[in-house]
Amino acid sequence: MGSNKEFKAVFLLPGLLVFITLTIHGLEFYQLNIAPKFSEQQRLRKDLLRKQCGGINQSLVNLNKIDLKNFIVDDKHGIIYCYIPKVACTNWKRTIIALNHDEPYPDPQSFKSNLVHRFDRFKLLTQFPMPERKAKLKHYTKFLFVRDPFVRLISAYRDKMQKYDQYFYDGYVRVILQRFTNQRNLTVNYNVARKKGLRPSFYNFIQYIVDPRTQTYAFEPHWSQMYRLCHPCLIEYDFVGHQESLQEDAQELLKMVKLENDIKFPPSYENMTSADSVMDWFQSVPLEDRRMLYRIYEEDFQLFGYRRPTELLDD
Incomplete structure (x- = not known):
């Protein structure tokens, strides 16, 4: 894939003009390619979330009332990842670190596990002003991975x-x-x-x-409940992965964001x-x-x- 040129995107929120640095790659994805690329499995998982959250009003109005420290932002590719400990988060953090290097991207496995959990390696959603958080959550590709509790x-x-x-x-x-x-x-x-x-x-x-x-x-x-870390009834995720189908789901997600030929998600060695x-x-x-x-x-x-x-x- 060629390099991603940055540009300034302007989003109108009530009473505010918000300027966010995006990439052509990310913009093309969320404007043109999210809906057509959902698999049937993804549709079922997201339909279930909507059904279970039915009594809860999904609204970014309440964003300031929740904890967003588990949300990693990748501005280069227009991605937000809510990480859940003990659900492949080390390998997803490795992958995001690799994606923020120059192309060709380094092998995610080259990053030592004891270093990938340092917060200074990532942009966290909490580091952005509230209007910018809301705009990113509205327009970026949001994903999480879950596991049998x-x-x-x-x-x-x-x-x-x-x-x-x-x-x-x-x-x-x-x-x-x-x-x-x-x-x-x-x-x-x-x-x-x-x-x-x-x-x-x-x-x-x-x-x-x-x-x-x-x-x-x-x-x-x-051991916190996963819903308390990632707030799936407030934030509408574009992709919900499962640890039980990790490799298949990781490949599907990378394909959705047009990165499947640029980077390989690390294999998992944990005994299921x-x-x-x-x-x-x-x-x-x-x-x-x-x-x-x-x-x-x-x-x-x-x-x-x-x-x-x-x-x-x-x-």
């Missing part, structure tokens, strides 16, 4: 409770161990704790999430959790706690089309 919790537990760093040890692991295992006088050093094998069980982690004390505060993003292994993980969790957990994440299940796991919730 309980499988995402298992992934979060394995990553942040079993392989914790100092941040997660101080803020969560020590709290969980003290609250649910009655351990006292715990070391302050996470390396010492890991060497001693100090780790909450999966059940301890679930106990923490369903604890009313936990729910008085915003959840840590790795099967239905049987989900059952194994939840064996230690009492039925009532499973039901409480489902109520916490029920909107995610319903909004994004994941079936209610009856094998975990029914007698």
Whole structure:
């Protein structure tokens, strides 16, 4: 693909003229190519969102009332990505970093995972004035990727409770161990704790999430409800991807934005959790706690089309 020439686009909002730097590539996409390129799967996913959000008025008027810190803006290609931790966000961040280099784009896998999560690598929607945020949300291609909520919790537990760093040890692991295992006088050093094998069980982690004390505060993003991070009933997404069909969905999205020949989405090496292994993980969790957990994440299940796991919730 040739280089994308920048130009100034003017959008009229009530009482305001908003000047936004766009690209010919991005403008061509959202003016001409969004609707024709939706697959049947995308139509069904977006129809479900509209149906589930039916009682909620989708309006950018309320934009100042929500948290937009998970929204990454790529002005070069007219893209906004709402990232959800534990849903391929490392590889999507790698891809966006690569896309903001000169062509030919570097291999996204060349960017180390411990560096891609630094906020200084991205433009966040929160960095723009409110009129510009609204204009970008109206005219850019907006996408997110979601995942079975309980499988995402298992992934979060394995990553942040079993392989914790100092941040997660101080803020969560020590709290969980003290609250649910009655351990006292715990070391302050996470390396010492890991060497001693100090780790909450999966059940301890679930106990923490369903604890009313936990729910008085915003959840840590790795286990926060997906709808709370990306607000699908307020923001009308152009593409809704699923972790369960990650490679196919990633290719479809890149094709939609005419980048499929310019960059390759990285392969995923994470072991996908099967239905049987989900059952194994939840064996230690009492039925009532499973039901409480489902109520916490029920909107995610319903909004994004994941079936209610009856094998975990029914007698």
